[in-house]
Amino acid sequence: MKLTEARQQFISSWGAFGTHWGINRTMAQIHALLLVSPEALTQDDIMEELNISRGNTNMNIRELINWGLVERVLITGERKEFFTAEKDIWKVVKQIVKERKKRELEPMLHLLDRLEAVEGDKKDKQVKTFVDTISSIKKLGRQADKTLDTMIKAEESWFVGALMKVFK
Amino acid sequence: MKLTEARQQFISSWGAFGTHWGINRTMAQIHALLLVSPEALTQDDIMEELNISRGNTNMNIRELINWGLVERVLITGERKEFFTAEKDIWKVVKQIVKERKKRELEPMLHLLDRLEAVEGDKKDKQVKTFVDTISSIKKLGRQADKTLDTMIKAEESWFVGALMKVFK
């Protein structure tokens, strides 16, 4: 397989992959393109490579920057802005975990705290089932939260080694 | 907070939560409803509680069954079908992990295998960056794959205890 074809396949699959995880196709594709690009790219480069509009490109680049996955690069002598993606995949994964934890897991845990305090007699089956479900989700959620916190701080080499001893 | 309100909030939040993870709102809501229902429900119960059409209800129940999160229950003397959700959240999580691994992670790893074999000189920066990126994603993906396999087999109590020793 030729490089051009391989790159295209990777970009397109990464985009499809993203849509299964609540990330829009274009955002994932821009990320993929930057991941396989040795040099930083401009908005125009990205527009051209992916055949997308200026507005779309701009919005999704900014979103990637918000996620901490892409950053602006200043190149001396160049007027345009250049963009580059973090290439260390372990860092990328940690960054995504960190953001999703903050955006989704933490608010969910706060909601569960409030819902657990529902009024009513635990002898009522409806109440019991509700409280039990909420509590068990909360328990697992808290566990996940702590585990992910530790993972975010970990080094990849440590992670791979240590985790494999446990999950033998 | 009253039970009715709490249930509604849980169902609606679980639905919103799902949309961030590539799961459609209704499917997540039906799942939430069944999670907090002590008894198995019929299609009509679900339609009424969530105010959704028969077709929608039916399709999403079947999808939940495909995911292994909901099952049909036969109730003697009743003609209608009843549905119930697995209440053990650890089992639910393992089931979701198992399915997503099969549906997404494994196909992605196969793609990466093929893409890694791209033609071209590794002295070419484009080629080198492409191959390095693909390789490192693959490496981490394989690691995740193994780790998840072990997790799928694990007991919750074991998981919580043992993992916490590592992630101290």
Next chain:
DNA sequence: ATATATTTTCAATAATTTTTGAAATTTCGG
């Protein structure tokens, strides 16, 4: 300061996904 290049915004449009509801099919008791 001005002209020009570049980036950003956002209302309109397009594409995609979800939902409906009625018809077709299946199931099951009698």
Next chain:
DNA sequence: CCGAAATTTCAAAAATTATTGAAAATATAT
């Protein structure tokens, strides 16, 4: 086997989400 109940299907409609492109805002060189 018949008829009613229940389930399933799926084309059309609605809702949601993504994309465009042109205008506005901003930045920079001279």
